[in-house]
Amino acid sequence: MMMHTRLPFSRRALLKAGGVLVVGFSMGGTASPAAPARGDAAGPPDPSTIDSWIAVHADNTATIYLGKGEFGQGNTTGLLQIAGEELDLDMSQLRWVRLDTNVSPNQGATVSSSSIHRGGPQVRAAAAEARQALLTLASNRLGVQPGSLTVSKGVVSIDGHSGRSMTYGELLGDQPFNVKFTGMAPQKPINRYRLVGTRVPRVDIPEKAGGEYVHMQHVRVPDMLHGRIVRPRGQRAYGSGAKPAGIHGHRYRGLGRCG
Amino acid sequence: MPDGLNIKVNGKMWPVTAAPDTPLLYVVTNELHLQGPRFGCGLAQCGSCSVLADGVEIRSCITPVESIAGKSITTLEGLPALYAEQKALPQAPAMHPLQQAFIDVQAIQCGYCYNGMTIKASELLAKNPKPTEAEIRAHMNGHLCRCGSYPRVMQAIVLAGNTMAGDVR
Numbered sequence: 322m323m324m325h326t327r328l329p330f331s332r333r334a335l336l337k338a339g340g341v342l343v344v345g346f347s348m349g350g351t352a353s354p355a356a357p358a359r360g361d362a363a364g365p366p367d368p369s370t371i372d373s374w375i376a377v378h379a380d381n382t383a384t385i386y387l388g389k390g391e392f393g394q395g396n397t398t399g400l401l402q403i404a405g406e407e408l409d410l411d412m413s414q415l416r417w418v419r420l421d422t423n424v425s426p427n428q429g430a431t432v433s434s435s436s437i438h439r440g441g442p443q444v445r446a447a448a449a450e451a452r453q454a455l456l457t458l459a460s461n462r463l464g465v466q467p468g469s470l471t472v473s474k475g476v477v478s479i480d481g482h483s484g485r486s487m488t489y490g491e492l493l494g495d496q497p498f499n500v501k502f503t504g505m506a507p508q509k510p511i512n513r514y515r516l517v518g519t520r521v522p523r524v525d526i527p528e529k530a531g532g533e534y535v536h537m538q539h540v541r542v543p544d545m546l547h548g549r550i551v552r553p554r555g556q557r558a559y560g561s562g563a564k565p566a567g568i569h570g571h572r573y574r575g576l577g578r579c580g
Numbered sequence: 581m582p583d584g585l586n587i588k589v590n591g592k593m594w595p596v597t598a599a600p601d602t603p604l605l606y607v608v609t610n611e612l613h614l615q616g617p618r619f620g621c622g623l624a625q626c627g628s629c630s631v632l633a634d635g636v637e638i639r640s641c642i643t644p645v646e647s648i649a650g651k652s653i654t655t656l657e658g659l660p661a662l663y664a665e666q667k668a669l670p671q672a673p674a675m676h677p678l679q680q681a682f683i684d685v686q687a688i689q690c691g692y693c694y695n696g697m698t699i700k701a702s703e704l705l706a707k708n709p710k711p712t713e714a715e716i717r718a719h720m721n722g723h724l725c726r727c728g729s730y731p732r733v734m735q736a737i738v739l740a741g742n743t744m745a746g747d748v749r
Contacts, residue, residue, distance in 0.1 A: 393690030393727060522686060529691035530658045530679045532616045536692060539615040 333353065346531045364429040371454065371500040373426045375404070379494030381475045383408060383451075384416040386446065389426030389436040391420065391525050396436035400444050403437075406516045407448035407509055408455075408489075411474035449496060450506035453491035456490045587648060589614070590658030597602050600646035604638075605629045607645045608655060616656025616695045621725075627696030627723035632662070637703045642647045656695045659702055666706055667747050677747070678702055681740035682733075689727035694721045709741045 366373035376384045385404045401415045403521040418424055426439045435492070452472070460467040461476040469480050478486040528534040585596040586647060587604075594671050598607050608614045608631070620628030624639035631640045631653040654662045659676040663669070678698050681687070688694050697720070704711055704719045713721065716737050725733065 395689075430708065522683075523688075525685060526683055526691075527690050529688050529694060530683045531675065532695075534691060535615065536618060538619055539609070 332351070363423060363424055365425065368426040369502050371447060371451050371498040371502050374444070374502065375408075375451045375498070376495070377455070377489045377493040377498075378416075378452070379490045381488040381490035382416055383410055383475075383489070384418060385416055385448075387420065387440070387444065388425045389420070389440045389452045390431035392431070393525065394430070394436070394524075395523050397525055398521060399437050400440060402516050402521060403441050403445050403518075404448040405447055406514055408452050408475070410475050410526075412474055412516070412521050419545050430526060445508060446504045446506065447502055449508045450500065450502055450504070453506040454498050454500045455489050455492055459487055462487060462492065470578075585646060585649060587645060587653060587700070589653045590647050590655060590687075591661060598645060601644045603641050604641035604643040606642065608653075608709055614655050614657055616699075617748045618692065620692065620696075624695070625659070625722075625724070628693055629702060630696040630699040630723075632699060632703060635662075635703065637700050643746055654699075658697060659698065659739070661669065661701070667744075669747070676702060676740075677743040678705065678718075678736065678740040679688040680745055681736040681743065685732050685735045685739060687729055687732035687736040689725075693723060693729075695699050695729075697725070697733050701733075705737070705744055709730070709744045711737070711741060 330439055340444040366386075368374075368548060374386055376386075378384070383404070385401055387400050389396050389400065397417055401412065401417060404410075405412060405415050426443075428443060429435075453467075455478065456467045456470050456472070463470070463477075463479060463485060465479050470477050471480055472478075476486050477489070477492070525534070582688050585600060586636065587594050587596055587607070588594075589608060594612055596602075596607055597611060605617055605619060608617055609619070615722055617653045618629050619641060620626040622641050624642045627639070629639055629641040632638075633643075633651045634646055635654075638648075659679065660672040660674065663676045664672040676698070678701050678733075682694065682698065700720055700723050701716075704716065713734065720733070720737075
């Protein structure tokens with residue numbers, strides 16, 4: 322079952338709490354994910370640290386923080402497949418967080434079919450680096466070279482020793498990676514892909530079907546105010562319509578041509 | 581301020597504080613905090629605000645709330661319970677068969693039209709669980725999907741009809 326981590330929507334509350342990401346999460350009543358610690362900083366987290374992209378939980382799942390908007394085009398599902406491929410996790414072990422500029426790494430605008438083609442390589446590189454860090458931890462804990470380790474569904478095993486294994490969750494559960502995102506970690510060769518290229522159910526559909534999905538039009542924040550443009554009679558949004566009869570005050574001089 | 585205007589939504593009575601000519605959509609959104617019906621065009625042209633009034637699909641964006649007093653309104657949130665009532669099931673399923681079918685055939689893209697599609701199709705299947713493609717097209721005419729998901733919406737309705745035919749009444 323794909324889980325979608327819900328975040329509270331009050332930006333002001335997030336800012337007031339400062340570093341909040343850690344405190345502000347609610348995840349269907351279950352444990353909170355490790356989140357990048359950013360002190361009082363507002364705005365997107367530092368993209369140069371792996372913790373801004375991926376959190377590994379004690380239950381051997383991972384949250385992938387994506388900086389691309391999901392509008393039903395399926396990019397979240399595709400990007401999770403890319404992350405799951407590098408991490409050797411199944412779709413059922415991946416969580417996602419709805420885009421939030423205070424939480425998600427800034428991956429640029431979600432436009433021109435670029436989520437996979439530009440955002441995908443970033444997610445792939447981050448997941449590969451996270452995997453490398455996890456294998457380094459496993460190698461220390463199991464006392465073997467990282468090269469002799471294999472991973473399946475987040476279970477790290479020593480090649481040829483079925484009995485000796487550790488899960489990602491046991492290695493890092495809800496602790497930060499504290500690893501720089503260099504982009505230099507080795508990536509899985511494409512001929513070993515087993516998840517990317519397959520058709521998996523879209524992760525955003527169930528809550529849309531259930532009616533729990535919050536479309537932008539239903540977003541509420543505390544003390545929310547509404548603004549509405551009141552147009553003079555006869556004025557349309559663009560082109561000809563009502564013209565200003567006169568403009569008072571030097572600050573607005575020159576704007577008359579806009580009508 | 582209408583003294584004592586109450587409306588029945590999803591089996592429950594709700595007092596209304598808004599003015600009687602307020603669109604029903606604004607009441608269910610702002611007072612009842614339901615998010616099935618949603619504002620699309622505001623002109624009854626797209627169907628995203630649809631709800632059932634005594635089982636008949638209406639456009640809540642142009643329906644004054646006072647006009648549905650005495651009727652039973654069902655929104656997306658109330659579809660499973662309505663289905664259980666229609667089929668005399670001992671309890672409401674987690675989802676109406678249409679909702680499950682939309683998942684099964686992955687019919688939803690952005691999902692904004694989904695409310696109206698589901699409400700309108702539930703109206704059809706309640707009367708005719710085995711509609712022909714032509715009947716579905718005729719019935720669903722007037723529900724717009726800007727993503728262009730119509731072929732899968734058709735599939736979902738057919739699939740849900742088959743599921744419903746298996747549920748006895």
